[in-house]
Amino acid sequence: MNMKSFDTNGDFSQNYKFLIGAILPRPIATVSTINLDGSNNLAPFSFFNGVCPKPMIVAFSPVIRTSTGQKKDTLINIEREKEFVINFTTEEIAQKINNASAELPYGEDEFSYANLTPIDSEKVKAKRVLESPIHFECKLRDLISYGDAPGAGSLVTGEVVKIHVREDLLDNGRILTDIYNPIGRGAGNDWIKCSERVQYERQMKAQIQN
Ligand SMILES: Cc1cc2nc3c(=O)[nH]c(=O)nc-3n(C[C@H](O)[C@H](O)[C@H](O)COP(=O)(O)O)c2cc1C
Known part of the structure; x- marks a missing residue:
């Protein structure tokens, strides 16, 4: 099968x-x-992943807002406060989370805009989303900027200093995927449900044995 190849030095939208x-x-x-x-x-970010378990580090990437060429409010706040909360996204709240991505003027509360309930955190000032079943309270670890132009962005890593998991999701310290019911992001307007999965036996020594 022929493949097409692309350089990455053109317009950022192709790379995106x-x-x-x-x-x-x-x-x-x-x-x-x-x-x-x-x-x-409050805002969703799908350029997001875990990095390592101890110290417990997560990473996400706010890109420069293409409509204004400005930093996103989330990044501005993290630069100043050095802390944030990651609220995990489920199928049940996906549409509300999508609404929370609205570009409201700085200072306008996306919790109320998206009809989500803020609750206090324990170790950071940022609120948690009641309707989300998993919350990670994070302290900023690294902030790496790759530029200020539209198409550029930053890598934010945070150390998770407190974890909150809704009790019914937990079975012997593990999170039950079916109860959690996470949803992922696809291309364009796609969101991806996790209800269909397959199992393959591990071929290496599992990091966690039981
Ligand atoms: C599901 C979803 C995932 C998103 N992922 C990202 C992302 O990884 N990086 C980013 O910069 N914007 C992402 N966005 C767009 C931001 O949520 C949006 O720009 C938001 O207005 C930023 O809010 P803020 O200015 O309050 O930080 C995503 C939007 C949605 C709906």
């Missing part, structure tokens, strides 16, 4: 299409932060 079309499915971190005036900010 390959990132979102190839990296599938992507988990969705719904990140809550505190605005300068103490109000809440």
